[in-house]
Amino acid sequence: MPGVRGHRVMLVWGAGLAVLSLLAAGSALAQLAAEGLEPRTNLPQGSAVLTLDQDRLFAESAFGRALQARTADATSALSAENLKIEKRLEEEERDLTERRPALSVEDFAVLADAFDVKVNGIRTAQDAKNRNITQTAEADRKRFLSTIFPVLGELMTDAGAVAVLPKSTVFMSLNAIDVTDEAIRRIDAVLGEGAEPAKVPQAPSGP
Helix, strand or coil: CCCHHHCCCEEEECCCCEEEECCCCHHHHHHHHHCCCCCCCCCCCCCCEEEECHHHHHHHCHHHHHHHHHHHHHHHHHHHHHHHHHHHHHHHHHHHHHHHHHCCHHHHHHHHHHHHHHHHHHHHHHHHHHHHHHHHHHHHHHHHHHHHHHHHHHHHHHHCCCEEEEHHHCCCCCHHHECHHHHHHHHHHHHCCCCCCCCCCCCCCCC
C-alpha cells in the first residue's frame, strides 16, 4: 500500500510491536485547519522515526480523560452499591442470629442455608458487574487507540516521518523526536472528549 513520499507509511504500536498499515486521513488535517492550528507546529523535521508515550496520550488527552472518568464513575457507583448491600446483609444476619433461640435446629438450618444462597448469588452478580466495568475500560482503551490513528497519521506525514514507535519499546532516543505533546494537542483539537465509549452488556442486578 503506497504512502506519502513513495514510502510505506507504518505505525508501530503496542508492546508486541504490531505493525499496522496506516493511510493519512485528510479529515484530521481539515479539522486542524478549522481549529486554526498550524499542522507543523512543534514537529521535528528530518527524522524518519518519531516516538510517543501512549500512556500519556490516554492519561492527558481530553478524550482519554473522559473515558477514564466514566470508568471511575462506574467504579465509584458499584462501590457505593456494594456498601449498601453489605449493610443490608449484615442487618439480615443479625436478625437471623437474634431469632435463633426461638427456632428449632431444623428451622434455623433452613433459614441459614437460604441466607447463604442469597449471599452467594449477590456476590456472583456484583463480581459480574465489576468484570463488566473492567471489560468496558479495556474496550475504551482499544477504541481510543484506533480512533486517534488518523490524527497520528497526519502528524507523521507533517513531520516527514515513516514510523511512530511507542517510547516504552525504544532503548535509546533523542527527546527531540518525542511528539507526545503535539499529539495530545492535535487529539484534543480534532476529537475533544470523543464519542460515547463502547458498550458492554450489563450483568443483571443483584437481589
